[in-house]
Amino acid sequence: MTEPSAAGAKTVKSTNITRVTHRVTVTDRWVRNGHQSGILWFTGLSGAGKTTLALELERQLHADGHQAYVLDGDNLRGGLNGDLGFSPEDRSENIRRAGEVAALFADAGVIVIGALISPYEADRQMVRAMRPDLFHEVFIKSDLDVCESRDPKGLYKKARAGEIPEFTGISAPYEEPVAPELIVDTANQTVDQSIKALRDYISANLFQDRAVEVA
């Protein structure tokens, strides 16, 4: 049995806690679903295409009968992370919680697609450490100028006008992944090409019968 570790929590404040073990293992779930689970962690600038690709990938995986679910950073900020802002500390806590939730979904047998800017390398490493066996860092890569020209939410314009403090790429840093499992180049690829790259990666890493049988 495997379940998210407390890797993300700096300190576990609770005492008198008895961790329980599920009687259904993650491998049991893989066998039931016909595929492995995993955390596909999409990181990249605003406008790079994280959400667009995540939602289309979710649609296609579902259509093919697989268990897939998107955790979108913006949606989480309307719920679980609604108490957090954009300071470095709050961004880290935002990623920590999203990572813990992603780890729960992966433990439940789901291919979970996290779509969050997650600009800090240390935060992404923190999420990896929660479930290193199931974590896949996917760099949704696009140049800042391309992202800014797309500006799907009008946020770059606001950021340039000084209306959004701490905006990633403009007034807050984005640390590119050092060794991501996959790079999806959305500046030079169509959405279809990017989706194909993602599906090829999933087929090679999560859809191998061998993996399901021997894991």
Added chain:
Amino acid sequence: MTEPSAAGAKTVKSTNITRVTHRVTVTDRWVRNGHQSGILWFTGLSGAGKTTLALELERQLHADGHQAYVLDGDNLRGGLNGDLGFSPEDRSENIRRAGEVAALFADAGVIVIGALISPYEADRQMVRAMRPDLFHEVFIKSDLDVCESRDPKGLYKKARAGEIPEFTGISAPYEEPVAPELIVDTANQTVDQSIKALRDYISANLFQDRAVEVA
């Protein structure tokens, strides 16, 4: 598409957020899985049997080919909620986050079983408000003296000795559910009888073909 609302968050601190809509609806997922999803929220005293019943129910539902997952309060306190203690405020935040995660799982098509003491009526109402259409309050009911005689984790003994402050039922309140969807009387039933009551409830409420078809 339906996704957890921000009902639980007292204030949504984030601005410049664009909520996105999944292309896979919760109903799509029900059709795929052959059953509806839902939040079965087990509330009750420590020792009432929440975790025991949750893990056995998860095992049986999985064995029958359904998507089910347990969110156990103790396990969450080792991860997502590792930064929280047992003050009333921290207990509320503990329940809020667990509720938001449960709502995400239900949105993903899973029968999610929350096993948390959740002693405050207001907190449970907060979780209900996140997904009222999918929330089922299940009171795992047992007298305090029965729970204390079981004392599976040795916590009542510690609490009586004054070693655990704010222990529910001893030095912190437990507010019984006012109108739960289901009461499971574990003081007067065997585990098998309690599981049968839970499975009957699920069959009547989540396994109706009609519901999957017309929802």
